[in-house]
Amino acid sequence: MIKEYENIKVIGFDADDTLWVNETYFREAEETFGRLLSGYETPNKIDQELFKMEISNLPIYGYGVKAFVLSMIQSALELSNYNVTNKTIEAILNIGKNMLEKPVELLDGVEEVLEILSKKYRLILATKGDLLDQENKLEKSGLTNYFHHIEVLSDKQDTNYSKLLNHLDVKPSEFLMIGNSLKSDVLPLVNIGASAIHVPFHTTWAHEEVTKKETNGKTYKTVDSLRNVIKLLS
Structure with a gap:
């Protein structure tokens, strides 16, 4: 395990394009x-x-x-x-x-990664979108039992994450977020003192794109596969 993740107790996962195709x-x-x-x-x-x-x-x-x-x-x-x-x-x-009505198509390695990490960490799902739709997709995915907490956020800004961590009684230094969007899943966490791992998806909505200027000086890891997260945490 790399040193910066030694204090991690809770890991948050984005849903769309991190766990399944969207x-x-x-x-x-x-x-x-x-x-x-x-x-x-x-x-x-x-x-x-x-x-x-x-x-x-x-x-x-x-x-x-x-x-x-x-x-x-x-x-x-x-x-x-x-x-x-x-x-x-x-x-x-x-x-x-x-x-x-689309079936949920899990991305490569998702269930394997969740199963391994759930034995050591408390896992939560932190996604945004329509509540009913996200609940239905989670149910179809068969992944519900891996998560201790599920949160559908109206947005993913610094304040949204701060409120979530306060609700969970988790310090930012103890929290790691994993997701495909730099704008929604990575930079807000870095801004509040938490950790983040970026797992890019091959397609990104224009609204989720960020400039190099926005990422300058921000510390986070990028991996090309969710399976590679295991290497960073073991």
Whole structure:
């Protein structure tokens, strides 16, 4: 075990794109949405407008599939100058339903890693998104029993994590977070004095991307596979 992890007692895991596939389905949905609206705008313009709509709606709708569907509908109305058909609106709703009904595809090594770490550490799940959707995915995953605590956060900022650690009665120096997003799973933890390990996923939502300036001077580990976390903690 590397020295900086000697005091770790609790390990937090992100869910989407850390334990199971998620962002891939959003990219597929965006492509389907682009085809539905192709009579009104170019694919690039549709992508840009949908992203802007999602970001502007975050304070109202938050994260998750349902918020995404509402932003698609609103974008469709505006891109079509309110001429979009009921049939197209129904097709957009079906995009969301299909996303919510997707089977949970665990990423490589997830259950093996959780089983090993759960014997030595208290594990928690700290994710953001729609509560019902995340609960359903966790149930489908078969991973529930590995976690002592499950928290669905409205956002993943410094203050959200500080409140979570206070609730768990865990010192930042005793906490390690593992996730695929530098913006949501790594930098906020570093900012409050906790540890973090970055496990990149091959697809990242633009809203989760960070600049080199934002990571300068921040101390965290990056591994290319969840299995490599075991090497750092043993």
